Every structure is written in structure tokens, then in C-alpha cells.
Amino acid sequence: MRLVLKRLAAVPVVLLVLSTMVFAAIRLLPGSPATGLAAGGASGTATAADITANTEKINAALGLDKPLLSQYWSFLSDIVHLDLGSSFYGGNDITGLLGDTLPATIELTVAAMLIAVLIGMLTGILAALRRGTWIDTATRTIGTVSFSLPWFALGVLSIVVFGVWLRWLPVIGRLPNALDYHPLTNFVLLDAILQDRPELIWPWLEHLILPATTLALSMAGFITRIVRASVLEVLGDDFVRTARMKGLSPAAILRRHVLRNSSLPIVTVLGLQFGSLLGGSVITETVFSYPGVGNLLVNGILQRDYPIVQGAALAIALLFTLVNVFVDLLYLALDPRLRKA
Amino acid sequence: MSETLLEIRGLTVEFDVPAGRLPAVAGVDLSLRRGEILALVGESGSGKSALSMSLVGLNRGPRAHIGGEVLFGGRDLVAADEKELRGVRGRDIAVVFQDALAALNPTQRVGDQVAEMIRTHRKVPKRQARERAVELLGEVGIGNPAQAARAYPHQLSGGMRQRVMIAIGLANDPAVLIADEPTTALDVTIQSQVLRLLKRLQADHGTAIVLITHDLGVVAEVADRVAVMYAGRIIESGTRDEVLFHPQHPYTMGLLSSVPRVDGPAVARLPAIAGSPLTGVARPKGCAFAPRCAFAHAACGDAIPQLQQRYGGQAHLDRCVLERSRETLAVTP
Known part of the structure; x- marks a missing residue:
């Protein structure tokens, strides 16, 4: 518990340092x-x-x-005083702009995280269990390639293939313009439930798939490697031998003993990777004209709109810090040895 | 006491290592009788753990080659497939591992780890298995077992963890319990408590125990029979009293004379066996102990001696070619 409180106490300090840096950096731009x-x-x-x-x-x-x-x-x-100022252009209130864009970015990054974790866990476990076989080699090779691909390249490629050639998916924005949407929380899924409008969900998902997958793929490759390594490590632990001694099936051993114990390093990496995911979302949002904080930030920088840049950077930093506090909480849930004190 | 429960015939265990094939167990014949405590004694690398793990196939893997037979309940466990073995593991033959802290799952409550053993082999409701787990924890001498069941391994003392390990081993009342150096990681006082516990459980449940140890004090305290291993082979076997008080093989003699004794003469330095045990891939043509043996002569290098009854009692076997009478060569411990 103390660990989490410590991290929470550090949040204002992090934000102060960050806002100072952003304040200075934007003014240093020509x-x-x-x-x-x-x-x-x-x-x-x-x-x-x-x-x-x-x-x-x-x-x-x-x-x-x-x-x-x-x-x-x-x-x-x-x-x-929780006043982030207003835009130099048009005088829009920054807090309001963030209220519109931050939910979009959270949706995008969380969706990307879910996709990345799903792909990364499955392939990582598979590679570990089939260690040394062609399956292992193939999985790791694909993982390395996907995590070496730059986001913008992947984004543009997916727009060309799925949007332009195949015409399967929309490639711009978050929802169709024609759609009658009156945001309540600005989280589409939440609003769909609160306003009882299930017809919102499909167009939303349709717009989310490409940018989220683009963002997820490079991270998935990274997760594959981490999952493979930590599953292999736990497989060699003595308590796995105990589980075999009990007569458990390999599936039960994996589910009840290996996964939980190999999740700690994985969760750590996920927390840290969320930072690069946020960085990637800036690029991805620009490529897909997705109305998130990243897009707001890029436009702010291009127009030298100081308050917008400062506000957007602060919002991203806050999000990252909170995710890592959540990761610390997850540690405590996963490993009872950390619950002392 | 004399009914044979498990019979090992010509067991070999070899591992692929970078240097070639390591013969960890090089042909072992051994039988375990119902309800006895058989001590398997030897230095690290003598093959005692490899032998016992291969009884339930726990060292199976792409780099392991296991040959010979392990006959148990009318089937050969070496030839059995994994699925068949899973039915034997934990139900008929269980293992108590050495380092309980590492052998217990750090993220699972110990009561659940005991209950899991029960539920793997018996269809009982979770609640009932948990209640039984608490009973078992009490039976192995844990005070306040209900509270201990809710603890995680790191919250218990070393002795308590080893008791939990034993409770897991006993959960399904197995016919055979393999105890792999169960007291090595413990304080001396806790060691003897755990040994007495094993002895009591053996008496109460009639469980046959294979006790793997390098500690002859442990052997003297609880074992009925003893098999001494060297370089993957049994070099001497017999009842505890035969082997400890009338050792036949020079290696056993050496082991015994390197144990400090309260009633022996005070010495500045305990005698040690010169050299180090064979651990490499290459093995000599003759007696594996000959290079370190104080009594070795030319004939020792010719062929591997047979394990046979020589100077001792009926069932007292050893693997040595040395001609001698006990009067002239008595290196009594």
C-alpha cells in the first residue's frame, strides 16, 4: 500500500516538472x-x-x-486552479477541448492495449511452450518484424489496403459525421449504454479497428518476447515441478501456476509500454485524422498555440502516470509477497 | 513388511549435455517394500535424485533418456504415457521436495495448494477439499491450521513450509512418498521434528517412504533399509544396522568415517575421502570408486563389480572385488 501512496504523492511533482519543460520547450521553437x-x-x-x-x-x-x-x-x-487557459485561435476553453479529445485517446489506447495483450500473450505462450520448434522461431521472427515497423508506415499501409483498395473499413475520424451523437461522457461505448443506443457501437468499432490495430501491432511483437521469456522462466521453477508431481494436466499447470507467476514482468512492461503507446497515438491519430489529444497536440504545435500544447502534454502525462499507479496496484493484487508493510 | 510395493529393474537415466550423454543412473535394481523407510544415500551427483524423479517421470523431457523398468501396481511406470502417469503422480506416489519455499507456489494460499492435490484426484467440492486441507495441516503438526491454510508460503517459517509440503504429499494417502532431502534446508532442531513426523506418518498410514539424503545422521534416525549410491549405481545396500555398523564397501566406510561422532576420539580434522565424485560423461571400465579408493588394486579397473552378497548378512549386498576378512580390514566407523 505504501508503494502506491508513494507513487500517488509523486504525481504532482512529475506534472510540475513536465509542465515546466513543456512551457520552456514550446517557447524555444522558432x-x-x-x-x-x-x-x-x-x-x-x-x-x-x-x-x-x-x-x-x-x-x-x-x-x-x-x-x-x-x-x-x-x-x-x-x-x-484547474484552469488550463484557452486557445489562442478561437479562444476555445482548453479543459473543454481535452474533455472532448481525451476520451477518444483513452478509447484508442485502451483498445490498442487490449489487442496487443491478446496477440502478445497468445503468441508468447505458444512460443514458450513450443520452445525450439519452428513455431517458436516463426512467432519470434514475426514479433520482431512487427515491433520494428514504424507506426506511420503501418498506418498509411493499412489505410491504403483496407480503406482504399478493399474498402472494408473507414479510415478517417472517430464516428461518421452523419451520425446523430450527443456526447454525455464522450466515451462512445459508455454513452451507448447510458443513452441506450446500441446502434452507436458498430460505427464506433469500425472506426477504431484500424488505428487501434496499427498502434497494437508493434506493441504486440514486444509483448510476445516478454511473455515468452517470463513463461519460460517460470516453467523452470520448482513449484511447476510440484504441480506436475500433483498429477495436474499441462493446461491446468499453465492456467493455475505459470500464468499468474509470469504476469509480474509482463505487467511492468505493459505499464511502461503504455507511454510509448501514447507517443504512438499522437502519430496514429494524425494519420487517421482521429480527434484525440495527440491530434490536438500536433495542431497546437504547428500553430504555436501554447496553451493547447501545454494542456495536451499535461493530459498525456497525467494519463501515463495514472496508468503506472494502476500497474502498482496490480502488482499488489498479483503477488502477495509485495503486500507486506 | 516384506511385500514388495515397487520394483526397479535395470533403471538407467541419461541426460544429453553439451559434452555428450551423462549417465546419471547407470543400471539400478532396487525394491521398495510396503510401509518401510528406504534411505537412498549418496553425494550430490550420485544419481539419487535422478533415480527417484524417474520413478514418476518427473525428469522426463527432450534431453532425458530413461530405460529399464519401474514396476508398480502391475504396470511399468517407465513405459507408461504421461496421461497414465498423471493418475499415479500425487495419488499413489507423491514427492516431498527439498526446498519448500521454491517448491510451493508463491501466489497461492497454502491451504489451496493442499486442496488442489486432493481435487486433482478426487471429485470433491472445493469447500470439502479445503476443510480436509486444514485437517491435514493439523495432522502434520501445524498449530492453528485454519489460519495457516490462509497464509501464503512466504508468511510461514521454513519448518512450517516443509510441513505444508508433507501435507501436500500425504493428501491422497499415497502408497509411496518420495522425500527428497526433506530436512536439508532446515535448522537442526526442526530437522529432527520433521524426521519424527515422517516416521510417525509412516507408522500411522503405512506409507512406504523413499528418503533421499546425504546425511547419515538422518539415516540412523529413521531408516529401515539403506542403499548407498555412487556414480549412478548402488554400491551397497542392506538393513540400516548392517550398512551403518558393518559397512562392506570402502566408499560406505569412507562416508561413515567422515561423520563426526560424539562418542568417538576428538580429532582436529575429520577424515575425508580423497578426490571428488565422478560427474562427467566419461566413466571408467572398472569400479567407479577405484580412483579414490584407498584399497584399490589392479583388478579393480578390469570390470564393474557385481552387486552381490559377500561378507555381510543375507540381504546385505555390496559392489566390491576386494578380498578381505573383516578382522584385517575393519575400518569400523
Whole structure:
């Protein structure tokens, strides 16, 4: 329990450090929000003098003319008051934007995680049980290849194959535009249940399959390797021999003795891999025009929309930290030896 | 006492190792009688564990080659397939392993580990199996067995864990219990408690026990018969008193003289057997112990001596060619 409390106590510190880094990093990028806005968008009719004048006006309006330290201070105090500011473009409230996009990203990453765990566990166990055979070699080779494939390549490939050639699945967005959807929680599955609208589920799944699988495949290859290694290790443990001595069948030994004991390293890796999954979701969301936090973040960076970048990065960091606290809780559930103290 | 329960004939166990084929057990004939405690004595690598694990096929695997026969209840367990063996394991023949902490599942409550043994072979409801598990834990001398049943292995002491292991072994009242160095990992006081427990259970249930040990003190305390192993073969066997008090084979003599004795002369250093046991793939043509034997002569290298009755009692066998009389060669322990 103490372990979990410790991790929870560290969350604000992590978020403070991270928000400081994001605050600094975005301002180190060449260009500023004002230059983009001052040029008058795409019309390009503004003169140099106009631009300079506009820039000053805009900087003043956005508070970007103040010293960096005072900008930093007001950014921090706003966060403490749970105010993430509003977008430089259009003035949308960031908290509201995150409320719309974060559920989409959670859906995507959780779906990807489930697919990856399913594939990774099955192939990893299979490879371990058939160690040294061609099945083992084939599984590991495919695993290595899939986890070496970059997300964007896999994403574009799947769009071309399943969306363009085969026309099996939609490749853009989260739900069809024509669909009449009034979000309540913004989690489609949850809303479908709460609003009693089962017809929402299929279009949602249809849109989720490709991006989630794209995201899942590289992680699945990694999980395969970890699962294989830890199952092999546990298979060599003395208590597995005890289970055989009892007269248990191989299936019962696997189910009751091997899996639980090999799950610890697997769960650790899953928690850490969730971070790279979130990173991958930024790319995947962009490729599939999926309205998640990653997409929001990329647009924010391109437009130098500081509050959006800061808010989106914070949201992703918070998600990652919470997942790892959950992983710690899972440890305690899985291994009674850790429950002391 | 004399009814043969399990008979081992020409048992060989070989393992594929990088250097070739390691003969862990090189032809063993041995019988176990109903209700007796048979001690299998030898140094590490002498083949005693390989022998006992192959009785229930626990060392089967792609790198193991097991030959010979293990006759039990009218069938040959060496030839039996895995499915048939699963019916024997844990029900007719159970094993108590050495390091109970490693041999118990760290993530399962010990009561459930005992109950699992019961439910593997008998169709009883979970609750009933759990209740029986608590009874068994009480029977092996665990105070407050109901509480212990809910504990995880790491929450128990070493002695308690070994008792749990024994409770698992006894759960289905097997005819044979193989105890593989059951006291090695324990304190001396706990050791003798566990030994007395085994002895009592053997008396109460009539379970035959194969006790694997390298500790001659343990043998003296509980064994009915003794078989001494060296380099994969039995080199001497007989009743406990015959082997311990009238050893015939120079190796047994050496083992016995290296045990400290309360009533013996005070010595600065206990005698040790020179050299180290054979562990490699290559084996000599003659007696495997000859290179270390103080009495070895040219004839010892000719052929492997037969295990036969020589100078001792009727059932006291040894595997040595040395001509001698007990008067001239008495290296009494």
C-alpha cells in the first residue's frame, strides 16, 4: 500500500516538472503565435509595418509581452486552479477541448492495449511452450518484424489496403459525421449504454479497428518476447515441478501456476509500454485524422498555440502516470509477497 | 513388511549435455517394500535424485533418456504415457521436495495448494477439499491450521513450509512418498521434528517412504533399509544396522568415517575421502570408486563389480572385488 501512496504523492511533482519543460520547450521553437496571426492568415496582403504593429497588439492581448517568469507564474497558478487557459485561435476553453479529445485517446489506447495483450500473450505462450520448434522461431521472427515497423508506415499501409483498395473499413475520424451523437461522457461505448443506443457501437468499432490495430501491432511483437521469456522462466521453477508431481494436466499447470507467476514482468512492461503507446497515438491519430489529444497536440504545435500544447502534454502525462499507479496496484493484487508493510 | 510395493529393474537415466550423454543412473535394481523407510544415500551427483524423479517421470523431457523398468501396481511406470502417469503422480506416489519455499507456489494460499492435490484426484467440492486441507495441516503438526491454510508460503517459517509440503504429499494417502532431502534446508532442531513426523506418518498410514539424503545422521534416525549410491549405481545396500555398523564397501566406510561422532576420539580434522565424485560423461571400465579408493588394486579397473552378497548378512549386498576378512580390514566407523 505504501508503494502506491508513494507513487500517488509523486504525481504532482512529475506534472510540475513536465509542465515546466513543456512551457520552456514550446517557447524555444522558432516562430511565435503572434507572427502567424499577424500575417492575417492566408490572405497575405499585410505589409511589413502592419505585421509589426499587429504582432505587438496580439502579444499584448495574449499576455506574451510580459516577462517569461511572470508568464510562467500565471501559467502555474492557473493550473493549480484547474484552469488550463484557452486557445489562442478561437479562444476555445482548453479543459473543454481535452474533455472532448481525451476520451477518444483513452478509447484508442485502451483498445490498442487490449489487442496487443491478446496477440502478445497468445503468441508468447505458444512460443514458450513450443520452445525450439519452428513455431517458436516463426512467432519470434514475426514479433520482431512487427515491433520494428514504424507506426506511420503501418498506418498509411493499412489505410491504403483496407480503406482504399478493399474498402472494408473507414479510415478517417472517430464516428461518421452523419451520425446523430450527443456526447454525455464522450466515451462512445459508455454513452451507448447510458443513452441506450446500441446502434452507436458498430460505427464506433469500425472506426477504431484500424488505428487501434496499427498502434497494437508493434506493441504486440514486444509483448510476445516478454511473455515468452517470463513463461519460460517460470516453467523452470520448482513449484511447476510440484504441480506436475500433483498429477495436474499441462493446461491446468499453465492456467493455475505459470500464468499468474509470469504476469509480474509482463505487467511492468505493459505499464511502461503504455507511454510509448501514447507517443504512438499522437502519430496514429494524425494519420487517421482521429480527434484525440495527440491530434490536438500536433495542431497546437504547428500553430504555436501554447496553451493547447501545454494542456495536451499535461493530459498525456497525467494519463501515463495514472496508468503506472494502476500497474502498482496490480502488482499488489498479483503477488502477495509485495503486500507486506 | 516384506511385500514388495515397487520394483526397479535395470533403471538407467541419461541426460544429453553439451559434452555428450551423462549417465546419471547407470543400471539400478532396487525394491521398495510396503510401509518401510528406504534411505537412498549418496553425494550430490550420485544419481539419487535422478533415480527417484524417474520413478514418476518427473525428469522426463527432450534431453532425458530413461530405460529399464519401474514396476508398480502391475504396470511399468517407465513405459507408461504421461496421461497414465498423471493418475499415479500425487495419488499413489507423491514427492516431498527439498526446498519448500521454491517448491510451493508463491501466489497461492497454502491451504489451496493442499486442496488442489486432493481435487486433482478426487471429485470433491472445493469447500470439502479445503476443510480436509486444514485437517491435514493439523495432522502434520501445524498449530492453528485454519489460519495457516490462509497464509501464503512466504508468511510461514521454513519448518512450517516443509510441513505444508508433507501435507501436500500425504493428501491422497499415497502408497509411496518420495522425500527428497526433506530436512536439508532446515535448522537442526526442526530437522529432527520433521524426521519424527515422517516416521510417525509412516507408522500411522503405512506409507512406504523413499528418503533421499546425504546425511547419515538422518539415516540412523529413521531408516529401515539403506542403499548407498555412487556414480549412478548402488554400491551397497542392506538393513540400516548392517550398512551403518558393518559397512562392506570402502566408499560406505569412507562416508561413515567422515561423520563426526560424539562418542568417538576428538580429532582436529575429520577424515575425508580423497578426490571428488565422478560427474562427467566419461566413466571408467572398472569400479567407479577405484580412483579414490584407498584399497584399490589392479583388478579393480578390469570390470564393474557385481552387486552381490559377500561378507555381510543375507540381504546385505555390496559392489566390491576386494578380498578381505573383516578382522584385517575393519575400518569400523
